[in-house]
Amino acid sequence: MHLHDPSSTSKPLRQTLPLTLLAVGLIVAAGISVVGVSTYYAVRPGSPSGPLTITDDLGRHVTVPLDPARVVVLGPSIMDSMDRLGLRSHVVGVDCYASTLGGLSADYSPNQIALWNLSSSMCVQTGPTFNVEQLLALGPQLVLAATIVSVAAVEQITQTYQIPVVMLQPATLTGVILDDQLLGEIFGASAASTSLVDTLELTLSQAASFQDNLTANGTPFPTVLVTYYADGSGYWTFGPGTFGQSLVELASGASISANATLSYPELSGEQVLAVDPQYLVYGTGFGLNESTYTGGPFWSQLSATQDGRAIGMDSNYFTEPDPTMILVGLPQLIGILHPGPSA
């Protein structure tokens, strides 16, 4: 038969084929789906006591075991809360890059790895792709995750493998405190939770009192640019609604990006030079240091760099919504912006 022989038409076949295929497809698809229903799921070791239904930061209602013994934490900010609540021993797995992509050190600073006694055997790869196999191998009873993991993947874990996943992604500093209360509730650690929350609230109220005093005395807030990256065209910074911006406001600073349109804008060199902020705070850690920023436009012409008011701070303090941001980051920033005994 020649390739273009009109007599080779397959029209009759095509008329009946769609229905046949549809039927076959649906039967096969249903069969494949049923495999999932009949699948044997692992019984998580260490039967937890009574279930508790909570609402997480994404508004999801999740039923979790009370005081689970085996927990996987996906997000350094959650790990910080767990440690400060005295719950480190419950953590059997943490987020990381695969060992060939940097391992734990891609997600956690050397200090954090040492402080929290993290090891590569605890790794659940969350970047660049979430690794379900590694999660399953750890046999967790609960997963606490920030949105460094795909929400769709999280739902998959909850529904397919019946491992409850609580998403902790606070939008405000108040949300950080509420999350610590939530963790205390889940783990039955109300005393530790209350103590931590009291300390956090005290730190925030002290910052607020300091700010009230400045306002009462008519002392203007110093202008500041907080940057987490610089390139040839400008400085990347924090805009409205971000933790970086909140921290500057709480530290009684006048951020030059407070009125930016975007959450994470890049201010051009000329914008920064025009304002010439009194302080320039740049993020450090994870490969970032002063040399990352010295190539930024007009770096050496800025008053802050000339007068020694360009100061580095751990980037985590601006980006990780956790107790350390409030307890360490906030006082440190206040100390930078308001040097002297009054701070």
Next chain:
Amino acid sequence: MVTPPPRIARASGRRPWVLGLLLALLGVGVFFSPILGTVAVSPETVLKILLHQASGGTLFSDPCAGGSVPASGCAGLIEIVWDARLSEIMLAVVVGAGLGISGGTLQGVFRNPLADPFLLGISSGGTLGAAVVVVFRIGVSEQNLVLPLFAFVGAIGTGVVILIAARSRFGSVETLLLTGVALSSFLSAVLALLLLYSPTGSLQVDFWLLGNLGSLDWTQDGIAFGVVLVAGTLLATYGRELNLLQLGPDVAQSLGVDSRKVRVRLLLLASVTTAAAVAFTGIIGFVGLVSPHVVRRIAGSDYRIVLPGAALVGGGFLLAARDLSLIAFPGTLLPIGIFTSFAGAPFFAYLLFRRRGASTMGVP
């Protein structure tokens, strides 16, 4: 009977046995792939678990005996091998097959060797659909289902726009191609604007954009398989018409093929197939582009062979990409879309330059 010009007849020589060979190779790949994963499990244990599960638990009552087990115990290993790996492998084959046959179809429809399932903006539509879910927090508690659904709707919506263009009196091949390119750019711009105001959403969309086989869910596999099987098999029945379209619309018309009607049907089926594939896995490049060319190189340019062959090669290509990434980067799960492009680009260049000057389209 009209005798074809000698050059075309030679270029399109059929080798149906190739399909059997490709199917056998794919079968071997599917059989051995569960051995590879990001958690170390011995091949013997993997085999025992597969037989244990396939036999409903009658064979190897303790499939993990003699091997090391993780903290989650043998039950955890069974989940890893049977649920996670097997469903991932299944999805790789189904999605690869869908992208392969769609690519072959679109290359035939447009008579363009560079055509692939993403040329018409279908992927951009899918991405925008996914982004809408993430940015506007639609169905957060059901995002594993809502996100693929919106991605499918976005992709298929884009396909429908192309179809409307195809049905119009301006629906020439060139117009369709340019409409697709313009639509793709427009949708990408809308996406960029949307994400500019939602950096958190940007990260979530990135997860989807990178492409992955990690849904690990038999239900999703079943849906993808059903859609790709039906739409893909229907596409495969259009091999003769695609052969005639290669001679030009006028010649095809004179031989009884309503080229516009056939084009619309093929675009619809290719859009559905692609949309089903990308909805569950995100963007996976190069499979749809490379697979048909591989088949043409080894089996000639007869679309009755090229289309099913491209499905088999596409499935095998994606599966091989998964396996090779796990061999090259042990313990690391790479977004499969990255790896297909890494592996596909040099392989594609090799194919093109191996026979310098030869057309892979089988037409002069």
